[in-house]
Every structure is written in structure tokens, then in C-alpha cells.
Amino acid sequence: MSNIERTVEIPHLGGSTVGCAFARPYDPALPTLVLINSYTTSAELYRPQFADPALGSAANLLALEPYGHGRTRASYQHFTYWDSAVANLQALEALGIHEAFVLGTSQGGWVAVRMALLAPDVVKGVIALGTSMDFESPRSRDLGCWDGIGFNTPIVDAFADPVGDDWVVPDQFVDDVFDAALGGISGEEREFWLAVYRANYAGDAGRHRLRLSTVNLRDRDGLHGRLDEVRCPVLWLHGTADQVYSVANAEEEIRMFTRAPEARLETIEGGQHFLSASNPAEVDSAAIEFVKRWG
Structure with a gap:
């Protein structure tokens, strides 16, 4: 990425390193938009x-990688989405950023909402993309969401045993993720992501991070009982071609943010699960409008 990549040291989970990237040098005059992958x-x-000059002019763009992802590492061997929310808040504190908007894709959406619950004075608004606020429940499957238990359990089982230093994540795994998330990707994009995944998930430590990330996705707690405590505005963008979480589920869950100043769902025609990648123009323009309105 043509940006400013760094890591930040924080105290959570016995001491952690959080991978982060700024689109351009931080400008204290602009609001900050945190991006969670x-x-x-x-x-x-x-x-x-990061490549959109209009979005970059409207806000500082700061990508923060959750536990199990990218360059983020913890001293302790286990973590949950709540831990990633705490880590992101501590990373903002370490960077001297006292308030921010938070945008999250899929799991990033529920990390963003956890951040808003934990630190309402810090999180000024949430933009959720292609997400769900439930656990992987029968209710969500009845509403047309994927079978997350069926998808994830074979992965948890396959990556259960220790491996050697020469292990890298199988190509088929990466293909399966992007088939579900984007309906497949171009050959050039596939080669890019294969290289990224091989770098991030190598050796036994990489296998363990990948397995824990999958356990977290499959076994996470739902947020339905907490959503009425979110006090910041929420914009939920959902693609009509999302194969993982359904528009019908989003329509039910957006109404659970009963105390938010505004909680709005916008559907994007033909949008895929990784909505910021499939429909960047629509996502970026909506983010600019949201940040300018509530900033």
C-alpha cells in the first residue's frame, strides 16, 4: 500500500503490537475515520x-488490524472481538487521537459497535458494511444469512494440529474466502491476495492465528441485548448481492439501535459482502457525507 504503515505498542493482552496504516500524514484539523478489515x-x-482523494480530504484514514490479522500480535495466545475493540481504542490513545468515526466490514462492523459500546466518548459514529449484529444463530440463517457454522467448522478442524515452519495458508482457503465475499476476483487481484495471505499466515504461529480468527467468527457472542446502548449515529451499508449476511437481517437489526441519534440502512444494488472492495465509489461517498454531517 502506498501509505504510512507502522505498528503501535499497547498494554492489552499482556502487551500487544497493533498493525496500522494511515492513508497520508495525520492532519489534526480533520476528523479520523478508522477502517477495520x-x-x-x-x-x-x-x-x-486509501486511493480516493475525496475521502482522504474529508478525513484521516487509519486502518487498524484486529487480533489474528495482518501485523497485529499479542503476548497472550487467545483473543476475542472484544479484545480487538479494546486494542483499537488503546491504539487510538497511543496515537493521540481522542475521537474517531469507525467503519468496519463484516467482522469489522461488530468490532466497531463494540468500540462504540466500550468508549462512547471516543466513537463519534459507526459505518457498518455487510455485517451482522447476531451470533451465528438459527434466526440469522432463517433470514437468508449463510451457514457460518458449516463454513467455519471444517476450517477449525483442518487447522487444529501444529505444522512446520514451511507451512503457508492453502490457496484454496483464500479462493473460498473471496468467492463468498466478492463472488470471485480477477487473476491479478488473486495473486495479490495470495501473497498477502502467505505472508500473514505462515508457519505454526500463522496457522494458530488463522484458526483462532475462524473460531472467533464461528463462536462469537451476539450483540442484540446491547445495541440499545449505542449512543452514536449508525450508517449501515449492505449490498443486495451479499452472500454471507442478508439485507433482511440488516433490516431487522438496524431497528435495534433504538437510542442512536440516527440509525439508517442503505442498500447498494449488486454490492457484495466485502462492500468497500466491490463498490468503493458508493461506500466512499456515503462515508464522506456521514463524516461531514456528524463531524
């Missing part, structure tokens, strides 16, 4: 946003 991707998911 989806399952097993990294800050590179937001290359289209």
Missing part, C-alpha cells in the same frame, strides 16, 4: 479508500 484480510482491503 474483514475476516483474514488486512489493511490492504482498504486500498480503494
Whole structure:
């Protein structure tokens, strides 16, 4: 990425290193938009946003990688999405950023909402892309969402045993993720992501991070009982071609943010699950409008 990549040291989980990337040098006069990537991707998911001069002029763009992803590492061996929310808040503190908007894709959406619950004075608004606020429940499957347990359990089982230093994530795994998330990708884009995944998920430590990321996705707690405590505006963008979480689910869940100043769902025709990658123009323009309105 043609940006400013660095890591930040924080105290959480016995001491952690959080991978982060700024689109351009930080400007204290601008609001900050934190970008949280989806399952097993990294800050590179937001290359289209980093390349958008209009979005970059409206806000500081700061990609933060959750535990199990990219360059983020913890001293402790286990973590949850709540831990990633705490880590992101501590990273903002370490960077001297006292308030921010938070945009998250899929799992990034529920990390963003956890951040808003934990630190309402810090999080000024949430933009959720192609996400769900539920656990992988029968309810969500009845509403047309994927079978997350069926998808993830074979991965958890396959990556259960220790491996050697020469291990890298199988190509088929990467293909399966992007088939579900984007309906497939071009050959050039596939080669890019294969290289990123091989770098991020190598050796036994890489296998373990990948497995824990999958356990978290499959076994996470839902947020339905907490959503009425979100006090910041929420913009939920959802693609009509999302193969993972359905528009019908989003329509139900957006109404659960009963105390948010505004909670609005916008559907994007033909948009895929990794919406910032499939429809960057629509996502970026919506983000600019949201940040300018609530900033």
C-alpha cells in the first residue's frame, strides 16, 4: 500500500503490537475515520479508500488490524472481538487521537459497535458494511444469512494440529474466502491476495492465528441485548448481492439501535459482502457525507 504503515505498542493482552496504516500524514484539523478489515484480510482491503482523494480530504484514514490479522500480535495466545475493540481504542490513545468515526466490514462492523459500546466518548459514529449484529444463530440463517457454522467448522478442524515452519495458508482457503465475499476476483487481484495471505499466515504461529480468527467468527457472542446502548449515529451499508449476511437481517437489526441519534440502512444494488472492495465509489461517498454531517 502506498501509505504510512507502522505498528503501535499497547498494554492489552499482556502487551500487544497493533498493525496500522494511515492513508497520508495525520492532519489534526480533520476528523479520523478508522477502517477495520474483514475476516483474514488486512489493511490492504482498504486500498480503494486509501486511493480516493475525496475521502482522504474529508478525513484521516487509519486502518487498524484486529487480533489474528495482518501485523497485529499479542503476548497472550487467545483473543476475542472484544479484545480487538479494546486494542483499537488503546491504539487510538497511543496515537493521540481522542475521537474517531469507525467503519468496519463484516467482522469489522461488530468490532466497531463494540468500540462504540466500550468508549462512547471516543466513537463519534459507526459505518457498518455487510455485517451482522447476531451470533451465528438459527434466526440469522432463517433470514437468508449463510451457514457460518458449516463454513467455519471444517476450517477449525483442518487447522487444529501444529505444522512446520514451511507451512503457508492453502490457496484454496483464500479462493473460498473471496468467492463468498466478492463472488470471485480477477487473476491479478488473486495473486495479490495470495501473497498477502502467505505472508500473514505462515508457519505454526500463522496457522494458530488463522484458526483462532475462524473460531472467533464461528463462536462469537451476539450483540442484540446491547445495541440499545449505542449512543452514536449508525450508517449501515449492505449490498443486495451479499452472500454471507442478508439485507433482511440488516433490516431487522438496524431497528435495534433504538437510542442512536440516527440509525439508517442503505442498500447498494449488486454490492457484495466485502462492500468497500466491490463498490468503493458508493461506500466512499456515503462515508464522506456521514463524516461531514456528524463531524
